[in-house]
Structures are given as C-alpha cells and as structure tokens.
Amino acid sequence: MSAPLRVSILSNYTLDPLKDFLARELEGAGLAGEIRIGPFGAYAQEILNPESAHHRFEPDVTILALAPGPLFGRLLERFWELPAEARRGEVARVVEEIAALLEAQAARGRGVVLVHNFVIPSNPVLGLHDARDPFGERALIAAANAELAAACRKQSGAYLVDVEALAGRIGKDAWTDPKLVFLARMEVARGPIEALARETMRFIRALTGRSRKALVLDLDNTLWGGIIGEDGLSGIRLGDAAPGNAYAAFQRRLLALHRRGVLLAVNSRNNPEDAIEALESHPDMALKPEHFAAMRINWRSKVENMRDIARELNLGLDALAYWDDDPTERERMRALLPEVLTIEVPRDPALYERALAAITDFDALTLTEEDRSRGRMMAEGRARTQARARFETEDDFLQSLDIRATVSAPDAVTLPRFAQLTARTNQFNLTTRRYTEADLARMTQAGMTARGLRVADRFGDEGWVGFALFDRGKDGTRARLDTFLLSCRILGRRIEHAFLAACLEELRAAGVRRVEAAFRPSAKNAICEGFLAEVGFAETGSDEAETSYAIDLSSGSPAIPPHVAFNRDA
Template identity: 40%
Template sequence: MRYQQAARTLAGRSDLAPVKIGFLADITVQPWLPYLAVELAREGFAGSWHVGPFNAVHQTLIAPSADEAEALANCDALFLSLQLETVCQPLCERYLRLTQEQVEQHADAAISELMGAIQSFRQRSAAPILLTNFPRPAHPMLGVLEAMRPDGQDAAITRLNWLLADAARQIPDVYIVDLERACSMVGYANARNAQMWQLARAPLSSELMPLLARHTATLLRAARGVSKKCLVLDLDNTLWGGVIGEDGLAGIKLGQSGAGLAFQEFHKAILSLYDRGVILAVASKNNPEDAEAAIDTHPDMLIRREHIAALRINWEPKPQNLAAIAQELNIGVDALVFFDDNPAERAQMRAALPQVLTIEAPADPSQYVDALMRCGAFDKLTFTREDRQRGAMYQAQAQRKELQAQAVSMDEYLQRLHVQAAITAVDEVSFPRALELIHKTNQFNLTTRRHPETALRGMLESPDYALLILRAADKFGDNGLTALCIAHHHARDRVRIDTFLMSCRVLGRGLETALLAEAAAWADARGAAQLEGLFIPTPKNAPAAEFYPRHGFTLHETQADNTQLWRLALSESNLAAPDHIHPMQEPQP
C-alpha cells in the first residue's frame, strides 16, 4: 500500500520531467504501475501510461489498429513484456522430449519472429523499447541434476536470453530489462504470485515489483543518457573503521578479516566503479597528514592516491568542498554522488546542494556495498575505451596542470604539451562513444541536442551528413575521443552544423578550431558557399557562447527561443588547425 499511496501524491509534480510509456504485454501490468511511478519519480520523471490490448504483442507491433497506432506514437518509450510460454512454448512444456537440435531451432525461430515484429514497429517509431528477458523456472525440470546438464532447460533459457540480447543490439534503442536477474534476487519461488496469475493474469509478486520497477526506471534514465560521473567519499568510518586522527594508522579497522573486512570489500566495489569509468574523489574533515598517510601507506588500503582525481581533506564545510571538486574536475555539481557515514553531513549536503545525489549510508558497514551498487546512479548503456582509461586520464590531467604552471605563456605550454589530434568519420567502433558524448556533454555543447541512437544512425547512413569525431593526445597520454561535430548539407549552397561539442578536459588547446576547420573543409568539398552554425543557450553552455564569433562567423538571426544562427562565407575564411597541433603519430588501438 505504501507504493500506491506514494504514487497518488506524485500527481501534479511540476519538478518532474513527463514521460509516457506504452505497454504491450501478455500479463496484467496495472498492479505494477504504482511501483513504477514511484521509482520513475526517484529518477526525476513523472510517469504516465498507455496500456495496449492484452496478449496481443506481436499483432500490435506489426499491424496495430488506427487508434492503437496513434496512442503508441504519442509514447516516449515502449515496454514489452512476454512470458516464455508465449514466445517459445516448447521450451516450457515437456521440454525433455525435445532433442538439442529441436531446442535450438525453436529458440532461433522464436527470437527471429519477435525481432521481426519489433523491426516492424521500429519503422513507425524511434521510441526506445524496453524488453524483458526470460527468468528460469522456480522448479528445475531435472531437479538437482539441472545444474549439471548442459542440455537442461536452464541452459536453454540462458542461451535464449543471450540470443535475445544479441538480437536487441542489432536494432537501435532496444534495451533488455533483466527480469531474470530481478527474479533471482528475490528468489524464483518468491517472484511469481501463482494465485494472482490464475485469477487476474497478474503474476508479478509484491517482492518482485519494487525491484523490477527500480531496474526499469534506472534503465529508462540511462537510455536518456543521464548518469552521474563522480563518487565523492568520506574517509573516517567510510573507507575505514574509526577516526584516523584519534586511532592512528595502526588503530583503524581495515583488513582482510574481522571488522575491517567490510571496509575492504567496500573498496573493491568502489574500484569496480572506477574500472567502469567513474571518477573518484575524497572530501574529509581531517588533518591532511594523517589521512594522506593512511591512503598512501596502510597495507590493506586498496584505494590509493592514483585512483583519486580530487582530494579535499580539510575542516571546511563539505558542500563547499564538493563545489570545489566539481570545479576542479570541470563537471557539474549535479554529476556528483556523495557517500558519508555521518547523518549530519548527509543532511547538510542535501540542504545545501540538493542536486548532489547523497546516498543514505547504512549504519552497518557490511551493507555499504549494497547501498552503493543498488543506487544505480552510474549505470549507463555504453562502455567505451574512454571509460576504461578515465582514471589514468585524470592522473595525466594533473601532470598537464603542473606543466602549465611552469610555462611562462600559453604558447609555450601548448608547444611543450605536444598536442596531437586525429579527426575521422564516426564508424561502428566510435559510434558508442559519439552517442555518449551527445548525451553527457553539457558545458561546451553548442546545441545540446540529445539525438537518440535511431536518429544518429540515420545521420550516419545519410550522404548529406558528416559525423566527425576527434581523438586527442599529448606527451602525457591519450585523451581518447573527446569531440564531435555533426554537419548537415541541408541546402544547395549551405552546410549547417547541427551538433558541435567537446569535453572540457581538452578545451583551450585549439582542438575545437581543428575540428571546425575539418567541418569547413567538408562543406567546401560539397560545393557549399556558406557554413552555418547554431548556438542554443542553456544554463550550462556559456563557455561555448563566443565560439562562432571567435572563428569569424557573423550573426544572421536570433530566433524567438534565443537560438542564434551564425554564418561563415567559406570563400573568405582561412580556418585551419593551429600550428601547434600535430597529426596523431600512430593509430590508437
């Protein structure tokens, strides 16, 4: 009842972004919707729904009625839920009578039929599709033998789920809702309400519905390209037990057994996020010498100085320190997640910086891992080379700052930095990173257009678009793919820049000029006389406001919504990459 009551209080919330979800399912989804409404609100969305005809998923995807087609066209996302017995009945009933060849044939045919129906829908709509996979049954068909048979039903369902995930990857903006994992987390026997299935075709149990709603809301938020970037950690009673200033290096609890094990396991979870590309920072009220000695020398400390991109160890208010961390890392305060064992510090952070996600840390340190990983704040739908290397990139950034401090001028700094660049057309390898840049870059982003995967692939396939991506490097290392330009030959003599963005990590090195010059060269090769650029002001992209006038563009018009249209006559332009930028010396793996 708590979820139903909470869902009713959400009506009319103006601070939530509206999102309408269409449902096509072979189960009754209505009992689940209050749970989803609450979890969507946690992610900043006000959910509304259209529930399509019951148990008519394939038919509605392929040939909906006129009314149904119109209703689905007005949805921001489509949720598809199909049970295994609907998609591939032979894998459910009398499975043991099938040969292995028949099992594979049935599975392949089921996935092919389902994906064909989804492709039909995709031709009419670019809306993201959330598709549940298939949980294993509560009662193994072979009993205790099931786990030991590669030809058992569990193995067949696992293969079916892999086929489903692989097929989904081939269609833009189709994502898997991991119902199998959700069922395993609550227990297969607890996931299904047999009585409600028989009475109302509503099999989702009260134990399963909150977890499935949480997972779905996180997935929908990630599909919109919204995720946190940096985890800011306290030290005392957070990364170790005790107070370093009072207990000393030998007295804190941190190790491979006893009370210190919970903290070391927390370190491992944090480092798994680091390996995914999450930036780590520390904000602690402590004497710097004591705290830094623990970070650098404690034998059981897994999180070391090289993992931490920003350190704030002082006695200043923590909201002030988090604002300073965001400024140092060139990210928004709303990209931060704060983990602190102290309830007073958490309350102060929520009051002073509500845009920071402050995790409610449990009183028991053994629950820290679950609280951190369950929040899903860092979940996203890409995992790129840049993510793998982000920690090393931030370490190199510190070396660049040191070099810049030593240089007597910006010109000397740039020459000594030995900036390198490679500008290429977006391809299948760089496509995930291009999509990530579009959805995550805020400050130096001239239009902040969040193109979905479907639209971006359409541009990639069109001869009238150029999608140019820039890789940057220097003497301290590879910065990765850091800038993107989308140019559109939209009129006979004009090419318009639809999207121009760059990571703030590489701003100020002339790379933005190099990328713009490449776009101008493409426009000139297409026979265009003018290169147009749009600037759409947002609360965050002020650093990009002077980009076009600084490169010789003139303001043509300012539209009613403050969108600025700038133009450059290519015959009068001398756009070129700055002399200090060198070609990338060798192909990057």
C-alpha cells in the same frame, strides 16, 4: 524546454500499471514524458508494420516485455513429450523471432529497445528431476535468456533488462499474483511492476545523461576502520580479518567502479600527511592516491570542499555522489548542496559493499576505451595544470602542449563512444540532442555528415572527446549543424574552436557555402552560449527555444588555431 521523452510499451501480457509508475519515475527525474501502451499481444505487428501507431509515435524508448508462456506455449504444454533437441529448437525459434523484431525496429524506428528477459520458474514441472534432465525447464529458460542477451549485444540500440535478476531480488512467489494472471493476464504483480519502473529508469537516466559521474568519499571509518590521526597507520582496521575485511571489500568494489570510468575523489577532515601516508603505505590499501581524480584533505567545511572538487573536475554538482559515515555531515550536505546525491550509508560497515553495489546512479549504457582510461586521463590533466604555472602567457603554454588532433567519420568501433558522448555531455553541448548508436548509424547512412575528434598531447592521449553532426542540404551548398559537443575535460585549450574550424574547412572543400547552426540553452550548457559567435557565425534570429546562427563560407572558413595540428581520416 526539452521535448518529452516518448516511451512505447509493447507486450504479450497486461502491463498497463507500468505506465503510471514509469510516469512518476520520469517526473521524479525531472523528465517530461509521453507513454503509450500498445495493443495487447500485437507487439510483432506494431514493430513490423512501418505505418503502425507505434512507429507514428516515434518512441525514444521501446519496451519489449514478453512473458515465456505465450511464446513457448506448445513447448511448455507438451514438455513431457518433447525430447531435449526439440526443446532446444523451440528456444532457437523464439529467440530468432525476437532478434528479427529488434532488427526491424532498428531499421524502421528510432531510439533504444529495452528487452525483458524471462523469469526462471521456481517450481519446474519436472520437480527434482529438472536438474537431471538434459534440457529441463529451468535450463531451457536460462538458455533462452543467454541467447536473448547475445541477440541484444549484436543489435545496436538493444539492451537487456534483467527481469530474472529483479524477480530473484523481490522473490519469485511475490513476482506474480495467480489471481491477476487468470483474471487479467497480468504476469507481474502490481508491487513488482513499481520495481520494474525503477529498473527501467536505470536505462533512461543513462540514455538522457542523468547518471552521476563521480563518487566523493570520506576516509576515516569509510575506507578503513578507525581514525588515522588518532590510531595511526598500524591501528586502523583494514585487511583480511574482521572488521577490516569489510573495508577491504568496500575498497575492492570502489576500485571496480573506478575501472568502469566513475571518478573517485576524497573529501576528508584530516591531517593530509597522515591520510596520504595511509593511502600510500598501508599494505592492504587497494585504493592509492593515483585512483583519486581530486583530493581535499583539510579542516575546511566539507561543503566548500565539495564545491572545489566539482570545479576541479569541471563537473556540475548534480554529477557528484557523496559517501560519508557521519550522519551529521550527510545532513549538512543535503541541506546546503541538494544537487549532490548524498548516499545514506549503513551504520554497519559489513553492509558497505552491498549498499554500494545497489546504487544505480552510475549506470552507463556502454563501457568504452575512454571509460577504462578516465583515471589515467585525470592524472594527466593534473600534470597539465601544474605545467601551466611555468609559462607566462596562455599562448606559450598551449604551444608547448604539442596538441595533435584526429578528425574521423564514425566506424563500428567508435560509434558507441560517439553515442555515449551525446548521452552524457551536458556542458559543452550546443543542442543537447541525445542519440543512440542506431540513431547515428541511421542518420549517417541517410547522408548526414558525422565527425569525431580524438586529441593527444605531450602528456597523453585523451581519446575520443568530441563529436559533430551536420545535415547537408539537397543541393550540396548548404548544411545545418545538428550536434556539436566536447567532453568537459578537454576545455580550456581552444580545441573546440579548432574542431569546428576543421569541420567547416572540410565542408567548404566539399562545396558547402552556408552553414546554419543553433544554440539551444539548457540548465547546464551556458558555457557554450557565445561560442558560435567566437568562431565567426552571425546571429540570425532568436526565440525562447534557441538562438539561430549562420556563417558564409564563400570567401573562406575560420582559421584553425595554430597550436593544434590535425590529422584527417574521414
């Protein structure tokens, strides 16, 4: 069983109900959690004191929720008296203090910090004149939010929770209950706190690898209006005029999702020739065949097609989401494949784009080069699969790929990608330990050895696809493999064997003679259960939590498979 996710809530106002709402959200996501509420108003002391209860708790997630009233008290009370420059100075002071707390948390703590921004008031004290004032109340809070966002971007492991946008969606008047503000210093009403828990879970899902990775789409009355097999290419509704403009807007939003690294796939009961012609030839079609990582266009069961798509993409069913305008198909998918997130689609296509934009299951904490290139990489993967059929043996095929691998220590550019890999890689992941950028930076600064893997072959560049983390013993002759993982799209080419062998070779050259490792089973990583034994590790023990292994490097390290050529840039 995985260790509980520890969440510490620090605030300058009463936020106790968030604990129960968040616990319910964690349970619904299948996560065990421990949640603590820090002492009222003592957020700075909790972060700055390395012996505080907050740091002893060792949170995976720290929520820093600050209301502007206590922070800008002097400014708001004397708003009429202070000139614009003095107000700007107060904003800078407050944000600098928060930035210093984020830096202190990164240096002394672990995990991520979720920083709430401020709600812009609906009724500023200057009334209509607020917009004409050089730095009115609304402009002041907006500027504070912008500077706070910049501070979070600069600090590894800090992420901004857009409370201002959330309050806007709920309604500013509903966001607070004046009676609770006066009686209990509770700046957020109970109902909005429940919404705040759901917003927090967006970050936690991404942090713990529970985001969906692919969206599977129907075609008729989904990407276009009408039925392509009956209406023909000229009869389907797609374009600038209603109702086709709703489908065009939906496709543009899907294309944006694709560019964020979310895989798109098609699952449609249709004649494949008709559907492909529409995707390739319609002048208003934003999505083309190359935007889809997998396509099942046939008359088979959509449930069976969904299983095929998961296999082709090398993803678990719980990594897929499904969009179909047919309520019968949606109910069948929910009943037979409950792991798939089947989206409740609005009846009116005018609402498609809004409904898609509201889905938070595709969230990621970072957007990397690999995310932006994922569609291209999947197309290259299909080309590899097709090329395999031309070879009689697996060895001949692998040798033909001209695989070139680079092993490198993390730097400022690659560290976010390696943290993302620890968060999102579920299948080929020996221990499924999750780390943030700040965690990895702290561990490498403390002397742990981290190595990333980049792979290219004659079909294209796969990007950074692997990560290994070793804890070196004090005497330098022993090491423990803390983390070893590879992206699922790189599997099947024995690159995982080559990567670990290259790491072990480097450790042996540095004087390490024994490396210990473990396989910690999860619901998704059965694929790597026998991997350590395949590389040459011997089992040394086993219990319910893990199986332990070790390898003696005194007489040498495992051979690197000959079809992989390595460059080393440690």
